[in-house]
Amino acid sequence: MHRMRVEQLESPLSVQGKEVRHLHVLRLKPGDTLAVFDGQGLEAEARIVELAEFSATLELGEAREVAREHPQAVTLAVALLKGDKLSDVVRQATELGAARIQLLQTRYADVPDIGDNKLSRLRRVAEEAAKQSRRAVVPEVLAPVPLARLPEVSCGFVAHPGSGERLLDHLDWSAEVWLASGPEGGFSEAEIELLRSRGYRAITLGPRILRAETAPVALLGAIAATGV
Incomplete structure (x- = not known):
């Protein structure tokens, strides 16, 4: 599953820039799903609602903590x-x-x-x-x-x-x-x-x-x- 870094896990989520280009390169389309994460330890599943040439809208599921880190930093x-x-x-x-x-x-x-x-x-x-x-x-x-x-x-x-x-x-x-x-x-x-x-x-x-x-x-x- 493709993974995308975002600033905030809020739905609906508007995406622009290089990540949209990646979606096109991967030949994803509305209805397809991907994982999004905020870089601080939270992750959510997202569904592509709209995909234009330079922008995309994603609908996010529930954010969850991902247990892949050490017990301490x-x-x-x-x-x-x-x-x-x-x-x-x-x-x-x-x-x-x-x-x-x-x-x-x-x-x-x-x-x-x-x-x-x-x-x-x-x-x-x-x-x-x-x-x-x-x-x-x-x-x-x-x-x-x-x-x-x-x-x-x-x-x-x-x-x-x-x-x-x-x-x-x-x-x-x-x-x-x-x-x-x-x-x-x-x-x-x-x-x-x-x-x-x-x-x-x-x-x-x-x-x-x-x-x-x-x-x-x-x-x-x-x-x-x-x-x-």
Whole structure:
């Protein structure tokens, strides 16, 4: 079933723009049904009432919460990466259940900052990934901040080569979970100590050195593998 992101689940619903083009591409017609979601966790079944060239009217069924999220919100704090690597991370982080993606400016990052256009593109990537993975929540993709601006947390983890601690030995769903992943050059020792002081536990991702775009996916994958 085709899925569409909307701002509010209210019936009748008027739709315009790219979503109408998608309806035409899919060769849907009045009477056909699709799923609509608000990006905040609610979803409803919708029936196409009218479909014109540039607009459509949908009749919505009852909105319902979709139980496809972790018991607590999971935030991925990830360093800025080169090229399309960030897009890949955002896409896979969305599929793996991240509720929020906080971009980080770090000492060894090859990319000091990103512009508004790149940030908007990353947010579109998150929305498309939410549709594909049948999530009713679209993760927030937040503008880059210096590492020092990360808040103190009660359940946080940072991937750090050489650590003997394992994430699943300390995962606690009594509070929001924060994950921190560094750039191509890794976090500096000072940054690791800062994260530790903010409540992040240094954990291992195995005996191999992972690429900067692989490590955040491995962190989220470890949590997703619990089936919770």
